[in-house]
Every structure is written in C-alpha cells, then in structure tokens.
Amino acid sequence: MLTSVLLSIPLLLLGAVLAVALPSNRAAATVAALTQAIASLLVLGAVTPLLRGSSPLELTWSWPLPLGQIAFRLDALGAFFLAWSLPMTLVGTVYAAGYLRPYFSKGRHGGPHFALLNVVSASFVLIYSTQNALVFLLGWEIAAVAAWLLVIWDYRNQKIRFAGFNYLVSTHVGLFVLVAAFTLLHSKTESRDFAAFGRYLSQPTPTRGTLFLLLGTAFALKSAFFPFHTWLPRAHSAAPAHVSALMSGVIHKAGLFAFLRFTLLMGRPDEWMGWSVLAFGALSAFFGVLYTSTQRDLKRLLGYSSTENVGIAAMGFGVGYLGWSWNSPVLAICGFAGGLLHILNHALFKCLLFYAAGAVYRAVHSVDLERLGGLAKRMPATTALFLIGGLAISGLPPLNGFFSEIIIYSGLLSGAAPSTSRNVALVASAAGLAFVGAVSALSITRAFGIAFLGSARDSSLPIGQEPPATMWLPMVLHAAGVITIGLWPGLGLSLLRSTLGLIPLHASVDDVMRPLLPMLDASRVLAVFLALAGVVCVLRGRASRRTATWGCGYSAVTPRMQYTGSSFSQQFARIFESFVPALRREQVPTEFFPQQPGHVHSHHPDPVEQRMFEVLGQGEDFVVQAATRIPEQPRFAFAAGLIALLLIGALLLGSGQRW
C-alpha cells in the first residue's frame, strides 16, 4: 500500500528528531539505523509486488491551500530505485557509526549527522513516489541541502566548507533550471501534476525539444555529467567516506531517475534526442575517465569515476531512446536494460570502493596516492574488497560491471539501426566505450597497485590496521552483491523486468538476455577456472623461496624508488594534455652543490572548474569596472532608477497578457 510507503517519511523524520535529541552518539546511531531499517522494510514490502508486475500504487491527497491536489504514484521505475536506495543508505549509516567513532571519542555530537541520513532517506521516498511538481521540488531540495550538510561534517576546515558551498551553489543552479522547466510546463498545462505534463509532452509541440534540453541540463547537473561535474571532485574529497559513497551511489542517481521519468512521460522520443543522450553520455564517460586516470587523491579519483559511469549508463539510455525512436523494440529494451543495470551495479561497486577508501583514511590518515603503498600487508581484507570493487568498475569478467557493459555493447554492435551510416556511428560509440573501459582499467590498476601493493612510499604515515566490524561488514555486503550479480545477472535483471515493461514496446528482458546467455555461461566457467587457479596457488605456496625483489644489480633499493601514481599516468596524461592539463610547481636546484633541497609538486586540477572560475573572475572584474565608471552624481542615479522602475512596471503589466 502506498500509505505504508508514505508512512515511512514521518517515521524517518521521527528517527531524525530522536537522533538529534538523544545525548549519546551510540543511541543516536542506533535510533537512526533502526528507523531506517523499519522504513526499508515498509518500502520493500510495498515495492516487491510492483517489481513483480502488479499495477502502480496511487494515492491522492487534497490540500486546497497551497498545493491543491497532491498525487502520489509509485510505479515500477520508482520502485526499482527505491528498492536499493533505502537499504544502501541504511548500510551507509552503519558504516558511519564506525567511521565517525574517532570524532565521537573526541566529544563531537553526531546526532545531527545521523538525523540528516534519515532525512535523505525520507527525501528519496518523496522524490521517487510523487506526481506533483512542487512536492518533487521539495524532495529535491531536501536531498540537496541534506547532502550539503552531510558533506561539511568537518566544517572547521575552511577547504571543506568551500567544497560544500561549491556543491550547494551548483545544485541550486540545477534547481533553477528545473524550476524553469516546471514553470514552462505549468504555463502550458495550467497544472502541476505529472500526468498533465505527460499529456502535454507526448504531443509534438515546438517546446518539447526545449523542455527536453532544460530537463536534461537540470538532471545532468545533479548527476554530475561533464561539463556540469565541477562540484563533484571537491565534494567527494571533502566529505566523509560514507557520504561520498551515498552521494555517488544513491543520491545522484535521482537525476537519472528524474530524466527517465520525464522522458517516459514524453512518450516516443525524436531521433535527435537519442543521439544527443548517446553523445552526451560518451562525452561524460570520455572526460570522466581521463580525469580519473590522473588524480592523486583516491576519493577524487573515485568521484571522477562516477562521472564516467553515469556517462556509460547514459550511453545505454541513448541506445534505448534511439531504438524506441526507430521502433526497434529489442534495441530499445537492450539500451534501457543496460543503462538501468549499470546504475544498480555502479551503486554496488562505487559504495564498496568509497568504503574501502574510508577504511584506508581511517587507518593511515591519508588518501594521497603519492604517499600510500604496501597496505595489503596490514589490511588484507580491505585490499581484497577494494580489488573486487576495482575489477568490477573496470568492467572485467566475471563481475557485474562486465555484464551491464555487455548489454550496452549488444545494443551498439547489433547492427539494428535503419541505415548503414547510423550503424557506423553506433559501432564508433562502441569503440569509444571500449576506450573508456580500457582507461578505467588503467586507472583502477594504478589506484589499487600504488595504494595497496608494493611498499609504503611515505614512511611517516602510521602503520594501518583493519577497520572495525561496522566498517567492513558494509563492504562485505556490497562485495557479495557485486559477485552475485556478476555470476547471476538475471537477479539484477529481474528487478528491471516491470520497469522495462513501462516502455510501450513489445519486447522484454528475456529478448535481451537470450543471445547473451552463452556468454554468461562462459563467464561462470571462467570464474570456476579462476577459482581453480587460486586453489593451485595456495597449494603451491608451500614450496617456494623468499628473497628480495630483483633490483637489476642495484643493492640499495628504497621504497621511494617505486613507480608513483603520477609516473604511472604521466605518458598517458601527456598524450591527452589538452584535455587534462597538469599544474606543476617546482624548484630545481641549479648549483653543482645545492644548499637547499629542491621540490616538485604536480597535480591535475579540473580544467572546466578552472575555466569557470576564470570566467566568473573576469565577469566580476568587468562589473566592478563598469560600476566605477558610473559617475557619482545624484541626477544620473535618479534617472537610472526611474528607467529601471518603468521597465519593471512594463514587464509586470505585459506579463498579465496571454501570449
């Protein structure tokens, strides 16, 4: 019943209030986790029949002032997103209880933080089930502000405050664009209900394209597509690990959900819409992965990797829209299935990776790749879990990332487009996706290899130890999900069956899976052989000798001589220098017997963000100069004020007309 789903909102808010009110941190965490658990159960109870194919749940409230009728409608699309958003937030709350313990032991009150996690969960229920534009905006704004407050947990650090503020401004720019789109729709339909929007959008009007672009921009800003991703790296680097995980894995998927919701309302898309989504996704994936390969901060690296993965999901959606516009049912279902499954897979492995990065930070107080190394010796379980997440994010068989990418490939390489030149464009996109996958493998090899393997590059870091149970249990859960969906992707696709049924085409998930079943068997056989290889290694390990690494005759090898993160990606970054510029500060000794040590510092800032700040700075300079040139005489000011007043009056009078 939809009422039980909506009841979870006051339950979560009650949990939030209690978490703030209770004095002990442990009690606050327990209350928050408990209320989230009950809310998850309520939601899952309502959502499971929806995912099995029953009809959507509907509810209408009458609230004459100020909102009129508020309609709620939970269909299979919202059900799919709700099914994993709430449980993953619960898992994140459990992780937070362990991760924030050092802060709690120093006397910090964590109640508000847990309350905000509850509030974020409540906002999901609102966003995914509402049919009213104002309630949607309310849920959107709650999620954004709650996420901001979660990010600035360490608010005493000015950089973290700035990162949070940057995120807040960017998410509100997205809100403005969304409000613009909703206002346009309201002016055309005189209603705030999504059903009315849908009736308007499904007709071929001239504003349909404009609305598509406006909504696309708003949701691209939320989900961190390129070039709207500039807030992402700072926010992820500043936030605590579980907040980064939840933002990246769960909160920002709301943008993709909303995009799908509105385009489903739109009905059959035009072909240019499909191509634009495909191209935009490919651009995001390309730039996201280029930035991922050069970062030295592990959490920034994982943040850019989110941009890459939503790009891949968008490429799947682009294939879906194209298939829909060409009336090719299997291609359409293929694209949407691949995109949606990739969203679920991404939530699973990205959260796992961020949790592991948080464990690293907790252990050695640094996530700078240039200083890490050799963590596998002290933290073997974290290493193994990060490796599973890393292999999954590179899309390698037999884990889950491989299968969602295969579904997208099967759409791109199917040759089902109506003309050869379109097929050529799809194959070129497939080659682009292959490049993105290969560079993602490069990035993850670099991140995992430099941080966990080898020896410690900075011996001043504390010797790490494994995280407590509240931190590795969430990781194990996510890793189990990664492996399960990798070997039995049918489980993930069964969640999607009814969601894909919302697309009015006569094809189902089985049509997508049928040609891929032999590959699934091949993946399973590969997994068996890999497990056998592992067993062979364990058995052979008894008979071996230990020595030092071969140093090519050099006897005084130190850990500082190992390859670093920047050296690993240096030649790659140089080839793509115009896309990923490097910032290098150096002071090189010039004399034969230098008196002072030299130093070199290099990092790769975000070029889009740099350019944006440059432009904003130039704009500010321009405004300041123009303002200084206005003469300081009262008559001019009076005249300018009068003209402005007349203009505003004319606009207000004119807006009363019906165009």
Place this chain on the structure above:
Amino acid sequence: MVILRALNVLALLVMPLVLTGLVNRVKSLWSGRKGPPLVQLAYDLLRLLRKVSVYSSTTTPVFRIAPWVFLVTAFGSAVVTPLLGAGSLVSFPFDFVWFAYVWALGRVATMLAALDTGSSFEGMGAAREALFSSLLEPVLFLAMGALSLSSGARTLSTLLVPHVSAGNGSGLVRLCSVIALFVVLQVESARMPVDDPATHLELTMVHEVMILDHSGPDLAAIQLGSAIKLYVGAAILATLLNPWAGAGTAVSASVNFGLCLLVAVAVGTCESLIARLKLRAVPVYIAIALASAAVALLATAWRAGGGP
C-alpha cells in the same frame, strides 16, 4: 565437426610453441645464425616447471595468482577463436567483445603483479603496457565492429570469414582490418617495433620488464600465455586472409596453418628489419592502426549505390 574440434585442440596445444620457435628462427636467420630448435619453448617450459618459484618478500598473493590468471585468460580467448579457419571450440554472440575483455583481465593481472613487486622497473613496464593497451582497445573494436557490420555476423568465427553477400567495400574492409589487427598482434605479443622481447635494458622493455620477478612455474605460465596470444593473433589474421575460411575442409585448415606460419615469418622479419620505435612514437604507430580501422568502419557504409 568433431575432427575439426579435435584438430583445434591439437593446434592450440602445439602451434603456440611452433610459432614462437618460428619467429625466433626467422630472427636468427636474418642475423646470420642458425638459431634455436623450433620447439625450444617446450624445452624452456619443461625446465621451468621443474624449478621452485622464488618470491619477493614485498609481494602479496596477487603476485602468485596473476600468472595463472593470465594463462586462464589466454586459453579463454583461444577457445573462441577459429584457429583453423572455421569452427572455434566455443562460439556465442558477441564473443569478440568477450575476447577483448578477457585479454584485458589477463593484462590487469600482469600489471598488478608488476606493481606488487615494489620495483621501479616493473612499475615502468606496467605503466607503458597500460598506456599502449588502452590506446589499442578502440582499434580492436573498430576493426571487429567493421567486420561484423560488413558480414552481418555476431560471432568471431563467422565475422572473420569472407561472405558472398558482403557489399562492394568488403575487400577494403578486410584489408584495413588486416593492417589494424597486425599492429594489434605486434603490440599485444610484445614484438618490434613496439617492444623488444630479447632485451633486458630498461629503456626498451615493456612486457619483459613486467615479468622480471616471476620464476619457475609462474614464468612458464606467463611464457605459455604469451605464446598462446601470439598464436591467437596470428590465427585471426590467417583466417582473415584465407579465401577458403569457413569451409571447414582439410584444404582450408591447411591453408590457415600455412598462413599462420607466414604471419609468424612476417612478424619475425619486421622484428629483424625495423628498430624499436621511440616510446613517444608508439602512440603514433597505434594511431595509424586506429586510422586504418576507422577506414575499415567507414568502408562498410560504401555499397554499390553509394550513400547511407
């Protein structure tokens, strides 16, 4: 069909050794020496299997399992390849995507093992390998995608064989694919002008330096895996060049066998006559292959009437 499958298995077991030996023999003949026996790799493998592995104390279990993962993935890619021109051991839709990703898994395993040793040499090899292979993936996909579009096939066995119904551009598609896939073979099996498998100077190594620390059976697994990759690449090229590919007859199988040997001779000749490219020039070399594969893809749009 059963005979073909059995011959496939036999080829998979024997031909990697023979081809590697043939490449080395061609190189020796070009430098005026007699060269090692053709099945020298078999003697090397047997010798290595008898030894005890020596592991560095810096390494973790990743280092121990990586060579076997590499070997498993090499076999995994070989079972979907039509080694004798027709009828691979296993064939399923989009197995060429599987092929590329399984090679990627093997590569990631080797790179992680290289980084595990904590040695700057091996890290260098891993960095170079990562760069070259990431630039190479789109080449492979463009060539395979072009062949798939022009022949309408979705499995590796069927898209490599010539189709009567393929349009006008199919000859150009195959030629450009052969050029692109030859470069892929050179890069993936670490041959000149991309990499020198015979040297151990840090300036010139890519693959050799990644496996410096492996010893005993682990090294045998890696060498066998590399030989299998060389054979698989040569078999793909041979199937592309074979006019009777897909027939499944003894003639087509023996022509494929001969073409494999010819490809090995070509690889050895290239290796003897062309010096190693400067590392900065290798991406340019791969870009040439990318351009060739792109031409192959565009040629699929060229039909008798022209236009899309």
